[in-house]
Amino acid sequence: MSDATTQTSDVTWQSMEISTYQDHVIKHVLGATVLGWVVVGDAMHVLLDVGLLWTIYVNGEMSLMAQHVAIQDLESDELDHAEVLLLTSDAQLLISEGREAAGLQRFSGAPVTCMIIMVEVYASDSQRRIVIAGETADIEVESSLAGTSFNIEARPHSR
Numbered sequence: 001m002s003d004a005t006t007q008t009s010d011v012t013w014q015s016m017e018i019s020t021y022q023d024h025v026i027k028h029v030l031g032a033t034v035l036g037w038v039v040v041g042d043a044m045h046v047l048l049d050v051g052l053l054w055t056i057y058v059n060g061e062m063s064l065m066a067q068h069v070a071i072q073d074l075e076s077d078e079l080d081h082a083e084v085l086l087l088t089s090d091a092q093l094l095i096s097e098g099r100e101a102a103g104l105q106r107f108s109g110a111p112v113t114c115m116i117i118m119v120e121v122y123a124s125d126s127q128r129r130i131v132i133a134g135e136t137a138d139i140e141v142e143s144s145l146a147g148t149s150f151n152i153e154a155r156p157h158s159r
Contacts, residue, residue, distance in 0.1 A: 013122035013129050016060060025062045026119045029054050034114040034132065034139060035094040036107040038087060041078055042148045044141060045070070046132075047094050047107065058143040058150070060121050060128040067091050112137035112154040 018026070032048040039045075046054040053070035055063045065073070071091060075084045083106065090107035099110040114134030122129040126145040131138060137156040143149065 011124050011127065013124050016121045016123040016128070018121055019061075022060075022062050022121070025054070025064045028052070028064055029116050029119065032116055033099075034110045034116065034134070035099045036090070036101075036104070036109045037152065038090075038107045039150050040074060044143075044150050044152070045074075047091055049095070049098075051095065053091075056130055056141060056143075058128070058148050059145055060123065060130065060143070067095075110139070110154060112139070112156050114139050114154065 029048060029052075032050045032052065035047045035049055037044055037046045042058040044056045046056065047067060048054055051067050052064055053067040055065075055070065057063075063070075068088070068091075071084060071087050074087065075081055079087075086106045090101075090104045093101040093104060094107060094109065099113070101109055112134070114132060114137045116132055117135055118131075118133040120131040120133070122131070128141075128143045128145075130141040130143075132141070137154060139152065139154045142151040
């Protein structure tokens, strides 16, 4: 991760120091391709083509688990067993058919091909910005601790 400051619209982002665990998670996602994601509560769950679910929390913290185990762990008061079954079904569709899988009910398929080559984490007050840089496209995730929300933008690189 670089020591940098970036500007988007009216927000100035400062490179955020990451924990040893975040660094470990980031190293494991490098080389994987984003298939899709789903936002549940205060977390965005990113399905990777290697069968892992990368969870990015609204505060910028992260975790990484085998997709089947991670999805089963989502069952709670907020997400009942039927919803977990839908997530499991969507994940299987994405793994077998790729990001353009049809019939997804809970996951959103990635609108761009993003094989991860770098991840950068930024902060601005109570906001976080995670830039998932890919070979041919980037996915930018902005979150707010105040509203526990995510704004996700995917864009191909200019040619």
